[in-house]
Amino acid sequence: MQDTTLVLGGKEFTSRLIVGTGKYATLDVMRDAHEAAGAEIVTVAVRRVSLPGTGESILDYIDTKRYTLLPNTAGCYTADEAVRTAYLAREAGMGEMVKLEVIGDSRTLFPDVPELVEATRVLARDGFVVMPYTNDDPVAARRLQDAGAACVMPLGAPIGSGLGIRNPYNIKIILETVTVPVIVDAGVGTASDAAIAMELGCDGVLMNTAIAGARDAVAMARAMRLAVEAGRLAYRAGRIGKKLYASASSPLEGLPDWTS
């Protein structure tokens, strides 16, 4: 079964698993986890360099010929901050793609949707491939698409929570609402969560903590790769309908006669 590719900003990707670069025990583990995940896109934060600027860089562990960098605007609380961060990332040579985050609350890290829509509009108009992290809200998803988003990235659960896909029905409605790719971003805790997202019909899954925080990050990265592939394949294969009662898998005819 030949699958289609994930297209973002005119670029094609075979892998549907996007992974982060934060919170790994060591950068060697991160590099091995990226490899095991089979990822083609890795997210990075944009932060002040430590001065003097001679320290170790995360880029020593990311082959940028192989991985596409996806800078994020994590930590931004207004559209203005997020837009400025995206411009910095582009000027730094990280490309046109941006994982747009505008946070509305520090405890839940839920997005501030009005600010997010505004930032999406500004950046999309200026040629960015905007990938907004949003609520699992179909109306917000439609507004982001209308504002020029290249995809929408609803959360499965709060960032770093590992609670899984808390509202699969909303994700399903988002999939019916927008035509741009839908990538579940945040909330995945283990492989089955990623599989559920893909079985719903999502175009991809983005995760960081679920891999980086696992006891064996490299093994979990491989588990996530397999889960995303399995979930995608199951979605495309077309699952059976759910029924309340049993339906025998073996023929009812031709049973031996055991009566005495």
Place this chain on the structure above:
Amino acid sequence: MKITVNGQAMDVADGLTVEALLARLGVPREYTAVAVNRDVTPRSTYGTVTLREGDRVEIVRPMGGG
């Protein structure tokens, strides 16, 4: 003159360019971006943009994140 770089106060020579500041701080150029007083400084102008007293400079690079 006094400027602020990534939140740290610094005393630098008058008329210092962004290029000279990066060299002085030993910051690699690849994947680095600079903003002065909230506005991004285009790479092509590093050699010509001179800093002024009280300027707030931000120098950023990619770091680990999700």
